[in-house]
Amino acid sequence: MSALSGVRVLDISQVLAGPYAAMLLADLGADVIKIEAPGHGDHSRQMAPRVADNVSGAYLAVNRNKRGVSVNLKDERGRELVRRLAENADIVIENFRPGVAARLGIDFETLSVANPRLIHCSISGFGQTGPYSARGGFDLVAQGMTGLMSITGEPDGPPVKCGVPITDLTAGLFATYGILAALAARERTGVGQQVDASLFEAGLGLEVWESVEYFHTGVTSRPTGSAHRLGAPYQAFRCADGHFTVGADGDRHWPRFCEVIGRPDLPADPRFATNTERLANLAALVAEIEERTVTRKRDDWLALLEAAGIPAGPIHTVPEALEDPHTRARGMVVDIEHATLGPLKALGPAVKLSDTPASVRTAAPDLGQHTDEVFGELGLGAADLAELRDAKVIA
Structure with a gap:
């Protein structure tokens, strides 16, 4: 029994923050259905590093343990298929710009009519409201606008971003935290709710010490290199x-x-x-x-x-950290089998549960790998699927 066995998630997001949140839920046992556009799929499929001619390491990194479906959301029939999936889902994760999900008819207000228990998570650059809400979400921009770059690097040096896409990943973590809280609340209320997470607020949310320094002393935090701003040495x-x-x-x-x-x-x-x-x-x-x-x-x-x-x-360098005996002893490097590439290595789950542990079970799906399987669960037969495929609604 996994912690989230029986929980179904529709992952209608791409690149990093949304797919990362969905992957964390999948690691905990949720049935995550990754929904991608025919032809190109998630934008991360085109990103470096290339593991093979048609496989991106960036995509593999955050889409394991998911089933893959390829459906055209520009076609009303495709959108209707997704709405039907949402009727029996527990969670939907999307990272369109605010307003796009509503235009597609897959926003919280629309989907919750047929499924009041649905938890709908929107991840964006700046949140669903506010003067910047219509702007796109980019980690570099969020790191700059939240002040993170102003406190990173050496004293008196140029602005430096964090070595990892920190606001993207943290937005995914905060989104997961919100989703799990909403699941717990649903146990009491019986109804779902909207979860609104953003890269901007993720960056601000990390500035726990820097914010209190400003609030209580008026001091503007500066870069300290590797040093701590509150303790020495x-x-x-x-x-x-x-x-x-x-x-x-x-x-x-x-x-x-x-x-x-x-x-x-x-x-x-x-x-x-x-x-x-x-x-x-x-x-x-x-x-x-x-x-x-x-x-x-x-x-x-x-x-x-x-x-x-x-x-x-x-x-350590990254390779040294990954090869460290403690890394291996803690199960942070795992072997995984890819449908076409064979055996691969991946990061293991970063949190250990004693009774319902997270696990890495399957590699990221090929584009549309489970389309027939998932839509067949809606009652569509072979003839229905063939017709939709000929009409380029699914692939």
Whole structure:
């Protein structure tokens, strides 16, 4: 039994935030039906990296555990098929610009008439209301407009975006959080509701410390490189063969760290006696620390720091992180079988449930792979499907 066994989801979204949210639900056992346009399908199918001539790694990454249907939403018969699927669905996820779903007749107001229990999630760039609601949703733009880029990078450097599409992925996470809350509420009320998530609000929602700094002190947060804006030392330091990270800002760890690096005098220095002083004199603090850390290699320091109980770690490349024995022990790299490509590797579920665990069962579907299967469940026979295919309503 999976956590979401028996829950059906229609995924009418593409590229990242919506498909990511739907994939998280699929990992938990939901029956997710991915609805794509005939011919080109989800835009991510055309994106890099190419795993094979006609297969995109970007598409594979966020569409596993789904059944794939190809239907033409520009045709009223195609839209009617989707509405019929929605009558027996629990959740619909779409990421059209606000207003498009209503024009297609697959918005919450329309679909909930036939299915009052339906939970309808709309993911957009700026939400369903407000002066920017009609704008498209792009992670880079959202990172800039929410202030994330203004606090990322090195001090006095140019604006830098996060290394991952953080507002896209977080919008998907927040959408999933809203959907699961709506499912819980439906258990009490018997009716569904609209879930409205956006890249813009996802970016703002991550600024928990930066917002309180501004609200209560009037200070505008600035980039701090790898350093923490509220504690020091808590950042990356140079060593003889690169960098490593240390979190020694607490009163317990700070003097112990100084002992390890051979500078037991630093806690008595008035510039570094408290966390407040250390933050105020961060450049001087880093210089004093790195005078010692550059004398030894990373792994030597990490062994000493671990023995002393001080939080520290290497700065891995992505391949190093994926090959790390702890990554593998936690099931974060899994093997999966693709219908045409054969065995592939994928990221495993990031949350572990003891009784109803998430799992990776099937690879992302080929375009329209399950069209006949899914619409056959509506009672359409072979002749009906052939007629719709000849009319280019399905593919």
